[in-house]
Amino acid sequence: MTARRNLPLLIAALWIAEVTGSFETAMILAALKRLIEDFGNPAMVGWLITGYLIVGAAIAAVVGRLGDLFGRRRILIAVLLIGAAGSLISALSGNFAILLTGRLMQGVTGAILPLCIGLVHENLGQERAPMGIGLMISGASIGTAAGLVVGGMIVDSFNWHGIFFTSAGLCLCAVAATRAFVPASPLRKAPAPVDWVSGLAFAPGVALILVYFSMGKGWGWANGWGLAALIAGLSLVVWWVRQSLASPNPLIAVRSFSNRTIAVGCAVTALVSMGTLQITVFFSLLMQAPVWTAAGLGFSATLAGVAKLPSNLSSTLAGPLGGWLAGRGGGRFALVAGGLVTTAGWLLWFLVDVNSFLLVVAQLILISFGATMLFSVAPTVIAQASPPERISEISGMLTVIRQLFLGIGAQMVTTLLAVDVVRRGGESYPSPFAYDLAVIAIVALCVGAILLSFLLPRTIEPDMP
16 A cells, blocks of 8 residues: 555554653653652652653754654664663663663653654655644653553552553554554755764753753752753753854754744743643642642642543644644644643633632643643644754754753742742641742743744745755
8 A cells, every 4th residue: 555545554653652652751650659669769769750851852853863864764663672672671670770771761762753753744745744743742642641540550550660561562562553554764865974973962962951950959059060060061062053053964953943933933842841831840739739728729649640631631632733723824823822722721820719629620621732732833833844854853952942941940930839838837838929920930931932933934934955
C-alpha cells in the first residue's frame, strides 16, 4: 500500500511513540513514595526526575538534527531502543547508581516529539501536518495520564520495578509500529560539511544551565558549585552561538531565530512554560494544603490526583483542535484562542470561590485545555516556518526552551507562594494573598503570550536556506 493509504496507521505508530515518551516522564511520579522508602533519601531519588528531564532537554535539538541529517525514522527507532535498554537496566537494577544510569538513558526519549513532528511534516505535507501535530500532543496528554494512573496501579500491585518493565515493553511496541507503518525518511545531502564540534557544545551547555535552575533552590542560589555550573553552561552556549553564526552549516543553527515566526513561537512557549504550565506546581500545593489555611482544600494525595485526571483526558481533544484552528485560521488565531481559554481558567480564581472538588476540576479542565492548545500550536507554526531539512532540529530547540522556562517558572511560583505564609504549630503554608499573587503573575504571563501572538504574520512561509 502507498504511504498515503497508510496514513492512519502511520499516525497511530507515531502516536504510540509519543505516548511512550510521555509515559516515561510521568511514571516515576507514581513510584516516588516506594523509591524513597527503598533508598531512604528523597533528594537522591529526586534525581530520577531531574536527571531525566535535563538529559531530554539538553539533547532534544541535537537528536532532532541527527534525524534531519540521517533520517528521522531511523533515529526515532534508535531513540526508542535506547529508551527500552535504559528501562530494562533500571528494572533489573539492585542499587541506585544502576537505577539512575538506566533512567538517564531513558532521557533520550525527550527527543521523540521533535522527531515525530518532522515525520508528520514529511509524510502528511503542509496542509495536513497541523492536525497531525495536534494528535501527537494528545498522545502526550494520554501518556502523562497513563503514567500517573497505570503507573500507580502497577506500583501498588507489584513494585517500582514493574513500571520500568512496562516502559520497556511500550518502547518495543513503538519500535515495531514505527518499522511497520512509518516509511523510511529521505536522506538530505548537506550543502556544506556539518560543523559537528560547535554543535556538540550545545548539549552540555544547556545541561549545566538546567542543573543550576533545577537544583538552585536546594543548593542555594549563591552556592559555589551551582554558580560554577551556570557560568560554565553560559560560556559553552555563548561559544556555540558565535560558532554557529560563523559556520556555513552548523549542527544547530542559531540563525534560525532570525525568522519572525520561529522567534515569536519560541517566545510564546517561554511565557506559557513560565506561566500556565505551572498548573501542577500551583494546584498540587493548593489542593493538599489544610483547610485551616483559608486557602487550602484539604484533599488527600489520591483525591488531588483524581481531580487532575479529567483535565488530562479532556486535553486530548485540545491538541487536534489547536492543530485544526492553526490549519484553518492561521497560527495567530489559534494561539490567541488558546491563550484566552487558559487565561479565563486562571481568572476563575478571582471570579468564583474555588473551594469544592467540582469547581477545582472545572478550573483545571479550562486551564489545561487552553494550555494544550498553546502547546500544540507553537510547534505547528514553528514547523511550518522551518526549512524542511531542519524541522526536527528547530522543534527540538522548542523542547529545550520549554524545559528551561518550566524550571524558571517553578522557582518563580514557589517564591511567590512563600512571600506570605500562615502558620500553625510547626507547619507553614501559603496564605490566600500568596496564592493571589502567584495567579496575578501567571495571568500576566498569559496576557503577554497572547499579545506576542499578534506579532505572527498572517501567512507562514518556510524559511528556505
